Amino acid sequence: xxxxxxxxxxxxxxxxxxxxxxxxxxxxxxxxxxxxxxxxxxxxxxxxxxxxxxxxxxxxxxxxxxxxxxxxxxxxxxxxxxxxxxxxxxxxxxxxxxxxxxxxxxxxxx
Amino acid sequence: xxxxxxxxxxxxxxxxxxxxxxxxxxxxxxxxxxxxxxxxxxxxxxxxxxxxxxxxxxxxxxxxxxxxxxxxxxxxxxxxxxxxxxxxxxxxxxxxxxxxxxxxxxxxxxxxxxxxxxxxxxxxxxxxxxxxxxxxxxxxxxxxxxxxxxxxxxxxxxxxxxxxxxxxxxxxxxxxxxxxxxxxxxxxxxxxxxxxxxxxxxxxxxxxxxxxxxxxxxxxxxxxxxxxxxxxxxxxxxxxxxxxxxxxxxxxxxxxxxxxxxxxxxxxxxxxxxxxxxxxxxxxxxxxxxxxxxxxxxxxxxxxxxxxxxxxxxxxxxxxxxxxxxxxxxxxxxxxxxxxxxxxxxxxxxxxxxxxxxxxxxxxxxxxxxxxxxxxxxxxxxxxxxxxxxxxxxxxxxxxxxxxxxxxxxxxxxxxxxxxxxxxxxxxxxxxxxxxxxxxxxxxxxxxxxxxxxxxxxxxxxxxxxxxxxxxxxxxxxxxxxxxxxxxxxxxxxxxxxxxxxxxxxxxxxxxxxxxxxxxxxxxxxxxxxxxxxxxxxxxxxxxxxxxxxxxxxxxxxxxxxxxxxxxxxxxxxxxxxxxxxxxxxxxxxxxxxxxxxxxxxxxxxxxxxxxxxxxxxxxxxxxxxxxxxxxxxxxxxxxxxxxxxxxxxxxxxxxxxxxxxxxxxxxxxxxxxxxxxxxxxxxxxxxxxxxxxxxxxxxxxxxxxxxxxxxxxxxxxxxxxxxxxxxxxxxxxxxxxxxxxxxxxxxxxxxxxxxxxxxxxxxxxxxxxxxxxxxxxxxxxxxxxxxxxxxxxxxxxxxxxxxxxxxxxxxxxxxxxxxxxxxxxxxxxxxxxxxxxxxxxxxxxxxxxxxxxxxxxxxxxxxxx
Numbered sequence: 023x024x025x026x027x028x029x030x031x032x033x034x035x036x037x038x039x040x041x042x043x044x045x046x047x048x049x050x051x052x053x054x055x056x057x058x059x060x061x062x063x064x065x066x067x068x069x070x071x072x073x074x075x076x077x078x079x080x081x082x083x084x085x086x087x088x089x090x091x092x093x094x095x096x097x098x099x100x101x102x103x104x105x106x107x108x109x110x111x112x113x114x115x116x117x118x119x120x121x122x123x124x125x126x127x128x129x130x131x132x
Numbered sequence: 133x134x135x136x137x138x139x140x141x142x143x144x145x146x147x148x149x150x151x152x153x154x155x156x157x158x159x160x161x162x163x164x165x166x167x168x169x170x171x172x173x174x175x176x177x178x179x180x181x182x183x184x185x186x187x188x189x190x191x192x193x194x195x196x197x198x199x200x201x202x203x204x205x206x207x208x209x210x211x212x213x214x215x216x217x218x219x220x221x222x223x224x225x226x227x228x229x230x231x232x233x234x235x236x237x238x239x240x241x242x243x244x245x246x247x248x249x250x251x252x253x254x255x256x257x258x259x260x261x262x263x264x265x266x267x268x269x270x271x272x273x274x275x276x277x278x279x280x281x282x283x284x285x286x287x288x289x290x291x292x293x294x295x296x297x298x299x300x301x302x303x304x305x306x307x308x309x310x311x312x313x314x315x316x317x318x319x320x321x322x323x324x325x326x327x328x329x330x331x332x333x334x335x336x337x338x339x340x341x342x343x344x345x346x347x348x349x350x351x352x353x354x355x356x357x358x359x360x361x362x363x364x365x366x367x368x369x370x371x372x373x374x375x376x377x378x379x380x381x382x383x384x385x386x387x388x389x390x391x392x393x394x395x396x397x398x399x400x401x402x403x404x405x406x407x408x409x410x411x412x413x414x415x416x417x418x419x420x421x422x423x424x425x426x427x428x429x430x431x432x433x434x435x436x437x438x439x440x441x442x443x444x445x446x447x448x449x450x451x452x453x454x455x456x457x458x459x460x461x462x463x464x465x466x467x468x469x470x471x472x473x474x475x476x477x478x479x480x481x482x483x484x485x486x487x488x489x490x491x492x493x494x495x496x497x498x499x500x501x502x503x504x505x506x507x508x509x510x511x512x513x514x515x516x517x518x519x520x521x522x523x524x525x526x527x528x529x530x531x532x533x534x535x536x537x538x539x540x541x542x543x544x545x546x547x548x549x550x551x552x553x554x555x556x557x558x559x560x561x562x563x564x565x566x567x568x569x570x571x572x573x574x575x576x577x578x579x580x581x582x583x584x585x586x587x588x589x590x591x592x593x594x595x596x597x598x599x600x601x602x603x604x605x606x607x608x609x610x611x612x613x614x615x616x617x618x619x620x621x622x623x624x625x626x627x628x629x630x631x632x633x634x635x636x637x638x639x640x641x642x643x644x645x646x647x648x649x650x651x652x653x654x655x656x657x658x659x660x661x662x663x664x665x666x667x668x669x670x671x672x673x674x675x676x677x678x679x680x681x682x683x684x685x686x687x688x689x690x691x692x693x694x695x696x697x698x699x700x701x702x703x704x705x706x707x708x709x710x711x712x713x714x715x716x717x718x719x720x721x722x723x724x725x726x727x728x729x730x731x732x733x734x735x736x737x738x739x740x741x742x743x744x745x746x747x748x749x750x751x752x753x754x755x756x757x758x759x760x761x762x763x764x765x766x767x768x769x770x771x772x773x774x775x776x777x778x779x780x781x782x783x784x785x786x787x788x789x790x791x792x793x794x795x796x797x798x799x800x801x802x803x804x805x806x807x808x809x810x811x812x813x814x815x816x817x818x819x820x821x822x823x824x825x826x827x828x829x830x831x832x833x834x835x836x837x838x839x840x841x842x843x844x845x846x847x848x849x850x851x852x853x854x855x856x857x858x859x860x861x862x863x864x865x866x867x868x869x870x871x872x873x874x875x876x877x878x879x880x881x882x883x884x885x886x887x888x889x890x891x892x893x894x895x896x897x898x899x900x901x902x903x904x905x906x907x908x909x910x911x912x913x914x915x916x917x918x919x920x921x922x923x924x925x926x927x928x929x930x931x932x933x934x935x936x937x938x939x940x941x942x943x944x945x946x947x948x949x950x951x952x953x954x955x956x957x958x959x960x961x962x963x964x965x966x967x968x969x970x971x972x973x974x975x976x977x978x979x980x981x982x983x984x985x986x987x988x989x990x991x992x993x994x995x996x997x998x
Contacts, residue, residue: 048160049167065160066187073153073192085156091166095159 028080028109031063035071036110039081039100047087047097048072072100080106135174137165137181145185153193161185208533215520216541223513226893230509231549233889234593237502238553240882243564244495246557246572248488250389254470257387259330262429263292264466266473267422267439274475275418276461278403280446281322284424287442290431295325296420297479300371300398303672305852306358307370313357314854315395317480318371320403328425329392336365336381342399348377349397355382373675373852377402388571391470393480415447418714421479423466436463477711481868486952490872497638498883504631505890506546507597511628512897514538514601521605535602542598543591550590567878568871600627629926632894633934636971639887640938641945643967646880648946648959653873655957656866662800662809663708664744665858667833670707671824671840676848682819686755689738691843692826697836699829702738703821708802708858709865716785717763717813719777719793730769730811732784733802736818740764740797742827750778750795753816761791762816767799769811784815791816804865808954825858884971891927892978899923899983906986907995916987923983924976931975935968 028036038054039046052068055061063071075081080103087097102110142158149157161184168177220227255261267284268274281294297319306313323342325331331338334352341349348369355364364379371377377398386394404412411417426432439461464473471485521534558574565572577583673681681688681703692701706712714729737753739745753762763782770776777793784790799809828836841853863870899906906919914922943964950956 048156049163064187065164065184066157066190069153069157069160069188070190070192088159091163092159093162095155095162097159098156 028075028078028113031067031071032075033110033113034059035068035075036080036102036106039072040102040107040110044099044101045087046100051100072098075106076100079103080109135169137162138178141182141185145188148189148195150193150195157188157193161188212537212540215537216544219513219517219541223516226509226513226897227545229889229893230506230513231545231552233886234502234506234546234549235552235556236882237499237505237886238550239556239560240879241495241499241502242553242557242577243560243572244491244498244879246561246574246577247564247568247570248491248495250570250572251471251483251488251491254389254391255387255466257389258466260328260425261466263426264328265424265426265432265435265463266466266469267424267461267463268473268475269418269461273418274421274473274478276420276422277415277417278412278420279415281420281422283446284422284442287445288424288435288438290427290435292425292427293324293328294422294424295322295328296400296422297321297325297392297394298400298403298420299479303854303856305372305672305674305854306354306396307373307852308358308367311358312852313354313395315354317393318396318398319392319394320400321394321397322400324425325397325423328423331386331397332384334382334384335363336379338381341381342397343401344378344380344399345401345405346375346377347380347399347402349381349383350379351383351385351395353385354395355379372672373850375402389470391473391479391482418477424463432463432465439463476714481865483868484952486949487868487872490876490949494642494876494879494883497642498879498886501635501638501883501886501890503593503597504635505886505893506549506593507600508628508631508635508890509893509897510542510545510597511601512894514541514598514605516897518605525606531606534606535599538602538605539595539598543594546590546594546597547587550587550593554586567874569867570871628894629930632891632927633930633937635887635890636931636934636975637938637941639884640935640968640971641942642880642883643971644939644942644964645946645949646876647967648942648957648963649873649876649949651957651963652950652953653866653869656805656869656953656955659805659955661805661862662745662798665708665862667828668742668858669826669828669833669837669855670858670861671826671844671853671855673703673822673824674852677844677851678822680847681824685736685818688847691847692840695836695839695843697828697830697832698840699827700738700742701827702742702825703736703818704739704823704825705734705821706802707823707856708862709804712802712812715787715813718783718785719773720781720783720790729786730813731802732813732815734815734817734820736821737816739814739825742825743800745800746798748796748798749776750793752795758791758794758816761789763791763793764795764797764814764816765793766797766809766812766814768809769813770796772811784813789815789817804862805955806953826855884974888974888978891975892982895927895979896982898926899986903986903989904995907989907991907993910987910991911995919987920980920983923987924979927975927979928972931972935972939964939968 034055035051038051038058042050042054048065048069051072052063052065055063055068072081072083076083081100082103083098083100085096085098087099088094145158146154161181164184165177165181168180172180255264258264266274267276267280269276278296278298281296285291285294298321300318300320303314303316304318306315306318321342323340326338326341331349333341335355336349341347350358350364350369358364358369359367364382367379369377369379380399383397386392424435426435443461469478470482471488473482474484524534554577557577561572561574564570577586689701692698712731712733715732716727717730717732718727735753737755737758740747740752747764748767750764753764761784763784765777776796778796780793781790782793797814799812801807801809802812803809826837826840830836837855844851844853902923906923909919909922943959946959950959
C-alpha cells in the first residue's frame with residue numbers, strides 16, 4: 023500500500039468510476055465530477071488522470087461500447103481494481119478518523 | 133452551416149497522439165462536440181473542440197513519448213552529435229572557416245542566380261509574350277517606317293495584329309494645374325498595342341482609348357503625380373506647353389522587366405495630324421517600333437523567312453538589284469530584345485547576353501571555389517580522426533556506422549552553411565540592389581521547388597565531401613588505421629593538392645579579369661571624347677520660351693551672357709548620347725542615289741565653343757554670313773569623301789536644305805564610347821534646336837543656374853525650366869558597365885577571400901601535421917628560415933602551377949570581352965603579372981604566418997606534442 027497516495031482529482035475520479043459502475047469512461051466521469059463538485063476539468067485532464075490511475079494499478083480498463091454519438095469510436099471503460107477500492111476506502115477511513123477528531127475538538131470548544 | 137467538428141484539428145491529433153489512445157480520445161472529443169453543439173451553438177462547439185483537442189497534446193499520450201528515445205539508433209545519434217560537437221570545438225577555427233567560406237559562396241551564388249533570373253524574366257509579364265515579335269532592319273535600325281505596319285499586316289495572313297510605338301519628344305513635361313510630371317519616355321502608340329501587350333486598365337475603357345487625336349493614356353505613376361487619387365478620365369493635360377491631351381485611360385505601370393518603358397501613351401492619330409503626309413508616307417523614315425502579334429509562336433520562322441519576299445513587294449518601286457543587305461528586315465522575338473538586340477536607336481539601353489554568361493561563370497566559379505574548400509578542409513579534418521575511427525572499430529563499430537557518422541557530419545555542416553547562406557543572401561539583397569541600381573526581389577528563391585533544389589544541393593555536397601574521407605578512413609586493417617598517420621597518405625595529398633591548384637586557377641582568373649576590366653573602364657572614362665562638357669547644363673526649350681528664343685535669339689543670348697558665371701550659351705537639337713537623325717547629305721556636284729545617310733545635328737553658332745569641340749579647318753558658323761543654311765562636317769566624313777570639302781555647296785537632301793560647307797571639326801564621340809565615330813554633319817539652323825546649352829565657370833554653378841532661370845522666366849513667365857548636367861547624362865550611357873564593374877570588384881574580392889580561407893586552413897593543418905618533423909629538424913640544427921622555406925615550398929609550387937594555367941585562360945576570356953568595345957586597351961604584361969604576383973605574395977604571407985608558430989615553438993614542446 024505504501025506509495026499509492028492519491029491526489030484529490032484522482033480520488034474524485036476513482037469515486038466517480040465506482041459510482042458509474044459499468045459505464046465509466048472519459049465523458050461520463052467528467053460529467054459526474056462536474057455535477058458533484060461544480061468544477062469543470064477538461065476532458066483531456068480527466069483522460070490523462072484515468073490513464074495515470076490505470077498505470078498505478080488502481081483502475082483497469084477494457085475497450086468497447088462504440089456508439090453512433092461517438093462517430094463509431096470505442097470507449098475505454100474503466101472499473102476499480104481491488105487495489106483501487108482499497109485506496110479509496112483507505113482515504114475515506116483517514117478522513118472519517120480525522121473528522122471524528124475534529125468533532126471532538128469542536129464540542130470541547132463550545 | 134457546417135455541423136461537423138473541424139477536420140484539420142483531428143489531423144494534428146492523429147500526428148501527435150499515440151495510436152493506442154487515439155481512437156478513444158477522438159471518440160470522447162466527438163461526443164463532447166455534440167454536447168457543446170447542443171448547449172452552446174455550433175460555432176462555440178467548434179472552437180471548444182479545437183481547444184480541447186489541443187489540450188490533449190500531453191506527455192502521457194504522445195507518440196514521441198519516452199519509448200522512442202530508448203531505441204538504440206537514437207542513443208547512437210545523440211552520441212554522434214556529441215562527438216561532432218566536440219570535434220567542432222576542438223578545431224574551432226577550421227570548422228568555422230570552413231562553414232563560413234561555404235556560406236559566403238552560397239550567398240553570392242544565390243544573388244547572382246537571382247540577378248540572372250531577373251534578366252531572363254524580361255517581357256515574360258506580358259501574357260502574349262511568346263507570340264509577339266518586333267520587325268526591324270537587320271544589322272541596322274531598331275525602328276522602321278510608318279507604312280510598314282499596314283503593308284506587313286496585309287501581306288502576311290498569319291499576323292493577328294500589328295502595333296507601333298513612336299517616341300514623343302525627348303524630355304517631356306506633362307502639366308496639369310501646376311502639377312508637373314517629367315518623363316523621358318512617352319510614346320505614341322496604336323490602338324492595337326493595347327490588345328497586343330494587354331495593358332491593364334485601372335480607369336477608362338480600353339476600346340478606343342487610343343483612337344482619337346490628342347488623347348492620352350497615363351500610367352498609374354504619371355496619373356498619381358498629376359491627379360493624386362482623383363479619376364483623371366476626361367481631364368486635360370498640357371504637354372510641353374504646346375499640346376493639349378484628353379486623358380482616356382489609366383493603366384497599371386508597365387512592368388519593370390520590359391524594354392518598353394513608357395510613362396504615358398499618346399494616340400497614334402496625333403502623330404499623323406502633327407506630321408506632314410509626305411513624311412508619314414515615307415518608306416525611308418525610320419521612326420516607328422513595329423510589333424507584330426502572331427497567331428501562334430511557331431509561325432515565327434515562317435514569317436521571318438517570308439520577310440525576304442515581302443521586301444520585294446514592299447519596295448516594289450525600287451529595282452530589286454538595288455536592295456542591299458542592309459535593307460533586309462528581320463523578325464526578333466519580344467523576349468530576345470532585352471538580351472540580344474543592339475541596334476541603332478533602340479527604345480532604351482538593352483542589356484547583353486554577355487552579362488548573363490559572365491554572371492553564370494562568376495556564380496559557378498565562386499560556388500566551385502567554396503565547395504572545393506569545403507571538401508578539402510573537411511577531408512583533412514576527418515583524416516585527423518583516424519585514431520578515433522580505429523578505436524571505434526576495436527570497440528565494434530561496423531563500417532557502415534563509421535561511414536554514416538562521417539557522412540552525417542558532412543551533411544550537417546553543409547546544411548548549416550547553406551541555410552546561413554540563404555539568410556545572408558536575403559540580408560544582402562537590398563545592398564546589392566543599391567549597388568547595381570537594380571530591383572531584384574527574393575521571392576524567386578523562396579518558392580518551394582527552388583528551396584528543395586537548394587537543399588538537395590546542400591545534401592549532395594555533404595555526401596560528396598563526406599564520402600571520400602569516410603571510405604578512406606574505414607578501409608584497411610584496424611591496426612593500420614591506429615598506427616599510421618593517414619593524413620600523410622600520398623594518394624590523398626594528390627587530391628588535396630589538385631583541389632588547391634584548381635581553386636587558385638579560378639582565383640587567378642578572376643583577379644586578372646578584374647584588373648583588366650578596371651583598366652578598360654578607366655580607359656573609356658578618361659579617353660579624350662573630343663568635347664569638354666565640364667559645367668555644361670542643358671535646358672530643354674519649350675513653348676513660349678522656344679518661340680521667344682527664335683524671335684530674338686541674339687538679344688536673349690546677350691542677356692544670358694551677362695549673368696555672372698555664364699561663359700557661353702548655345703543651342704542644339706540633340707545632346708550627347710541621344711539618337712541623331714540620319715539624313716541624306718551630299719555635295720551638289722556628286723548627286724546620286726547611293727550616298728549613305730549621315731548622322732545630322734542642328735546647332736547654332738555657339739555650339740562648337742560651348743561644347744569645346746575643336747575646329748580643324750575652315751571657320752565656325754557666323755550668324756551674319758550664314759543667313760540661310762551652312763554645314764560643318766567631321767573628319768570621318770572628309771575621310772569618306774576623300775578630299776577637303778570646305779567651300780563647296782552641299783545639300784541635305786532629306787529636307788532639301790542647300791548651303792556651303794564652311795568647316796571641318798575634329799571627330800567627337802556624340803554617342804557612347806561603345807560605338808566608333810561615324811560621319812557627322814552639323815547643320816546651322818538655330819530655329820530647329822530644342823536644347824539650350826549653358827557653359828558655366830566658377831564654383832557657384834547652382835546660383836548661376838537660378839539666376840538663369842529667373843532670366844528665362846522674365847522673357848516667358850509661365851515656362852517650365854528643367855535642367856540636366858551633360859556629365860550626368862553622359863555617365864548614364866555607361867551605367868550598365870559601371871554596375872557590372874562594381875559587381876565584379878566586390879565578388880572577385882570575396883572569391884579571393886574564400887580561396888585564402890581555404891589556403892589558410894590547409895597551411896595550418898600542414899604545419900600542425902609536421903610539428904614533430906619540424907621539432908626534430910630544429911634539434912638537428914635547421915634555422916628558422918630554412919624551416920619556413922621547407923614548409924612554404926610545396927604551397928608555392930602549387931600556386932605557380934595555378935598561375936601558369938590561369939594566365940592564358942584569362943587572356944582568352946579578356947580578349948573576347950574587349951572585342952565588344954570599339955576602343956580597347958592593349959593588354960600589357962603587367963595586367964597578368966601584377967595580380968599573379970599579388971596572389972603569390974598573399975599566399976606566402978598566409979602560409980608563413982601560420983607555420984611561424986610551429987617553427988618558433990620550442991622543440992621540446994613540439995616533440996612531445998600529441
